[in-house]
Amino acid sequence: MRKNWKSYAIGTMVASSLALAGCSSNSGASGGAEPAASTSSAVKASGFPIVDQPIKLKMFTRTAPVNGPFKDMPVFQEYEKMSNVQVEFTEAPTDGFQEKKNLLFASNELPDALYRSGLSQLEATRYGAAGQLIPLENLIDQYAPNLKQLMDQYPEIRAGITTPEGHIYAIPGIVTLDAARTDKKWINQAWLKKLNLKMPETTDDLYNVLVAFRDQDPNGNGKKDELPMTARAPVAGQGLPILAMMSGSFGLDLQFGYNINLENDKVNIWMGNDRNKEMLMYLNKLYKEKLLDPEMFSQKEADYLAKQGSGNTGFFFDQTNNNFLSIQDQYTGIAPLKGPHGDQLQSQGAPVARDFGAFAITSVNKYPEVTMRWIDYFYSDEGSTLLRFGREGENYEVKDGIPYYTKAFIDSGNQSKLTPYAGGGAPHLISEKVASFINPPQVQEAQKKLDPFMPKVRYAAPMFDEATAQKVNILRNDLDKYYEEQSTKFIAGALSFDKWDEFQATLKKLKIDELQQIYQDAYDKMKK
Known part of the structure; x- marks a missing residue:
């Protein structure tokens, strides 16, 4: 089973x-x-x-x-x-x-x-x-x-x-x-070369590279108009894409189609834990220092794609290179970044x-x-x-x-x-037979950078019965909306991390433990 x-x-x-x-x-x-x-x-x-x-x-x-x-x-x-x-x-x-x-x-x-x-x-x-x-x-x-x-x-x-x-x-x-089941991590290698920078391997390395992209005029026009890093805007009810892109560096997986780590057969919804706090603090640092796109929370999909093709963006995420084909040599894919605790997981991926x-x-x-x-x-x-x-x-x-x-x-x-x-x-x-356009050599090489860090087991999101689905629906409607709103505020600096205890308490009030138990029960049934 x-x-x-x-x-x-x-x-x-x-x-x-x-x-x-x-x-x-x-x-x-x-x-x-x-x-x-x-x-x-x-x-x-x-x-x-x-x-x-x-x-x-x-x-x-x-x-x-x-x-x-x-x-x-x-x-x-x-x-x-x-x-x-x-x-x-x-x-x-x-x-x-x-x-x-x-x-x-x-x-x-x-x-x-x-x-x-x-x-x-x-x-x-x-x-x-x-x-x-x-x-x-x-x-x-x-x-x-x-x-x-x-x-x-x-x-x-x-x-x-x-x-x-x-x-x-x-x-x-x-x-x-x-x-075709992963978003690659694309970095502007032309800018790295011009500024004599090494390929980033850790989250600290990435921070230093983004600072250089911001301050050292890698596009050579004498203006501070470079965009160091961007990501897709959130879609209502589907969370913040930037979190899925960065979570693996902080030891946070996406099992069961949700914000879940599975450790020693125990389900852990990690939205309120300290590793998530560290990730949000890191992204807040990038945002506050204008290293992360200020339009990330509101931009249209067309705007995001245009930024990829502009050649004026340092670091972003996408499945393929379709949107920057005319300048594809300017970019290369990199491995997941090693985080502060040594975590290096490609948590985002599809079945x-x-x-x-x-x-x-x-x-x-x-x-x-x-x-x-x-x-x-x-x-x-x-x-x-x-x-x-x-x-x-x-x-x-x-x-x-x-x-x-x-x-x-x-x-x-x-x-x-x-x-x-x-x-x-x-x-x-x-399949490989019909994917020449989305899977050219550049994309294949970018995928090879991710392969060693893909999780060995990826569990499906359970298809619950109607009664349980209704309960999950209600719980997640409140939890997901609150988590997305507060995460946005934490990253943008509109909410102080001094409020983290209140944030955790509200997650409890919204019955995060009950939702976690539903997923635990589903996993336990699978194990039998």
Whole structure:
């Protein structure tokens, strides 16, 4: 049974998104509704087209700042011709996407499916139990041979997406490529060379390097306009990315998809412990001395990506080098920094089932079998190649069995606009065969710097039963909001560390110990 817990769900449990405002599904079922109509007889078991007579599906999706309109993407234009399935996308930008998704369920005005939907485990459990999402396990067995094969090959995928009642309400993106499951630590090696600085190995080294970046004019323009360090802004309910990026240097892991260390079979939620205080004090020092981006808490995703490509940033975090390709030689990946107690852990990382809740089918869908066959294609190398690379000859060419963007297409700068994978979270397979653009030699080398420091075991976030999920929802809604707010204040200097005892006491009042016991009980059951 142990293997059923050894995947790590990065989809954070967004507690606030689970309030359904008392709504009910169209069917009124409580255990996973069947769709209003079934069209299995019209669905071809294999091959294309999927159906002889064209059908239309409506899907709700998230768009990243780098994306263009989905209707202009080669993958959907070509796949419509192949499949006889026309998809009408309702697009919502990354900023504000969660709120719009919440409204869909609260109002019960549902699309046929959610694509690149970022459903959390709690959302899938709640909306599935409410009958708004339909169970997918039988559809997968009958109409998704590619996905089923991957789930058989990696049993932790099925375990990580199946509720205690045995239902699957959402399917993930699947990543069999190690380098696509981590954010690398990118540093401006051109600045290091110009200032005759060594590559930082410890958190103290990093501080000294950032000071030099700030004060010694590494860009050579005579102005103090360099940005020493930046990170992604927080997304509501998902915590501060900077903490996940730096926690390993302070001995803080991210087990069970949460702020959890697991030591000697004991679960420890570390938000109130001294190691976390040390991390926050370190980040406060960087922020106070203008070494850490003052816009880090509020910047848009597009702003963060632009800073990567500007060449005027010293240190940042991202999965790949897509956003600074034109100046890629200026940067290199480094190993996790050794912290004040000798800790050097790559705590941030994702599982084979990297993007939980990437795709789901709702109860209003009249063509669930067609929809499952439609999405299954993207869990093959062929389908993933179409999604990620577009049209052969026009957008990419194949060398030694691996697709590569053509130079002309890269030079056009349009690749991010013409594929839904850019920006992350698309439901498809990422393997070595389809990852040449996100896994070039520079990224492979950066991943090698992280590999020795990856944890040996990464436990999955438990899929609780409905009653326990409701309790976790309530506890985490309060705890996570408070922790994010106070951590921001500690880092920004708006809250003195003299208040740490009060901070710890409030965590206790918000029942952090009760939440810890729930995770402990879940772990103990797994161990039996």
